[in-house]
Amino acid sequence: MALAIYARDTPDRVAVDSRFGQRTFGELNARANQLVRAWRRAGIRSGDSVALLMGNRPEFVEVYKASLRSGVRLTPINWHLSGEEVAYIVENCEAKVFLTERRYREAAAFAREAIGEGLVAVMVDGADEPGFIDYDEFVGVQDASDIDDPEFGRYMLYTSGTTGRPKGVWRRDRQPMLPAWETGAAPMEPLGDCTLLTGPAYHAAPLMSVVRSLVSGVPVVMMDKWDPEETLALIQQHGVTHTHMVATMFHRMLQLPAEVREKYDVSSLRNVNHGAAPCPVHVKQAIIEWFGPVVNEYYAATEGGGGFTVTSQEWLKKPGTVGKPPAGYDNRILDEEGNELGPNEVGTIYMKSTGDKFEYYKDPDKTASSWRGDFFTLGDMGYFDEDGYLFLTGRTAEVIISGGVNIYPQEVDNEVMKHPAVHEVCTIGVPNDEWGEEVRTVV
Structure with missing residues (x-):
């Protein structure tokens, strides 16, 4: 221990x-x-x-x-x-x-x-x-x-329950304590380093940032409730070197007045992990320009798979990607019939579990619906480019079909978020007699 x-x-x-x-x-x-x-x-x-x-x-x-x-x-x-x-x-x-x-x-x-x-x-x-x-x-x-x-x-841990009740994700093997997104991350030093916990510890990613830090002998500063300026103040006060953030946090920090952002020294940061939700390209470009090339993105699952990571340097060459998995991770893009798709073809993302097959606790129907053989899905959609980098386009349940054409809400959200007056956005499909569904964006 x-x-x-x-x-x-x-x-x-x-x-x-x-x-x-x-x-x-x-x-x-x-x-x-x-x-x-x-x-x-x-x-x-x-x-x-x-x-x-x-x-x-x-x-x-x-x-x-x-x-x-x-x-x-x-x-x-x-x-x-x-x-x-x-x-x-x-x-x-x-x-x-x-x-x-x-x-x-x-x-x-x-x-x-x-x-x-x-x-x-x-x-x-x-x-x-x-x-x-x-x-x-x-x-x-x-x-x-x-x-x-x-x-x-x-x-x-329990999923957020986008359909029905929250569901416990149970794996009978000994779950790895350090997740795949640490691949390529800045190493931690017990003396001198410091981690800032920005999100609720009941979520997998913030919890694992605490675990990794304490296992490494690195102190953790815990924020009770997240605030953009307080985050900057704590980074400066404690010389924070490692933290985990989500795209919404990036967006809200960037909305602070320039004179507020410039008050704080964030040069101590060596590793800013981010994930949990897609980040609009212009937001991530701006945060890398501000923080430096210390922003490392991941795409992984509480259920135990995925393992995609991308450094700032890689991402700047392929804006929008969530990266590649390390050796030993097997991921595929499948169509509705279960056929594997080629580069730049959008389909459902399937992952091979990194350990024993997980189950949704006491919910065999939900468990069965998530698996195709040895691969499972969270319902996310995306595609691999010709170099094997993954790009997310949305979720299966969110796809809007208008006039027979698939429209991915995340792509619409990303464009609307470019407007400086937009704080948050959500694109949905609503019934339309002529088109089947039409696109509506809530700002």
């Missing part, structure tokens, strides 16, 4: 910094050990499920680190969800422990009451919250020494 080594060698060095407080490597390791023992005392065993409804704060990292050494299956939950949706995930993942914090108490209380007896419910600052155990009381009385018999834990 890397954390235990850093805790032994540099116990007083800060590991996590946030508006909710700090944890040194020694403190983080000790709290993770205490939490493992608290779970065991509550009857939680290897293979049991733990659900987590919590923002970006040190306790989130404590829970994650405890899960990795206790053999439990951890499910972080999107805190934007309603109480009913939270309850569904807590029940669906079969959680025996549910950890949360006070600001989400309404949704958390709904979930706890819906699940009923048998659920151990724990809340940060929850001493006077009916039905919840206070986190510090639950954890603090336990022995903080290293665990003698650690067991490798796993996580099960």
Whole structure:
């Protein structure tokens, strides 16, 4: 366990910094050990499920680190969800422990009451919250020494549920802790480097940026809520070297007045990973011009495949691409009949899983519909160019068919986003008696 080594060698060095407080490597390791023992005392065993409804704060990292050494299956939950949706995930993942914090108490209380007896419910600052155990009381009385018999834990993240309920992505193999998008990324140095967490840690990519940093002995600064100017201020204040962002963040930072952007020194940045959604070409060109050639894009799946990466230098030669996969990743573009398509032909992107086949937890129909043999799809569409670089065009469910012609909303969005007055955009198809569908863009 890397954390235990850093805790032994540099116990007083800060590991996590946030508006909710700090944890040194020694403190983080000790709290993770205490939490493992608290779970065991509550009857939680290897293979049991733990659900987590919590923002970006040190306790989130404590829970994650405890899960990795206790053999439990951890499910972080999107805190934007309603109480009913939270309850569904807590029940669906079969959680025996549910950890949360006070600001989400309404949704958390709904979930706890819906699940009923048998659920151990724990809340940060929850001493006077009916039905919840206070986190510090639950954890603090336990022995903080290293665990003698650690067991490798796993996580099960839930998809956003664009169709129906959110679905847990479960892989029975030991999921790799470091994702493919780190290929070609700037190496991390424990002394001097710093990672800025910009997005919610319940998402796979932000979570993995935290994991990679702490495994490397690099401290993490956690933003509670994202703000464009605060991001620049934190980069300058902490000398941030590594971070993860999405295209919307780039766009909003670029919309800051020039005098605001010029106030902050971002020259410490060595690696800005970005993905999760396509980035308009003009936005990425502008952010590379500002940050320098440190922007590395990826396209991968929570389900365990894809692995596409592209550096700034490569991308500038092929604007719009999400890159190539490293050796060992197998990806294909197929038509509706399952035939493999050639260069520059748009079809559905299929990926070969990097480990055991994943399943959507307790949803065999959804699982079966995602696979063609050994390959699965997220429903994304795109094409390979003649050099094997992937370009995304949209999603299967979003394609607009007007007059028999396929129109890809993402391409329309990219053009509209070029206008300086546009903040966000979404292109949809609406019924039309003559054309079948017509294009409408919401700005």
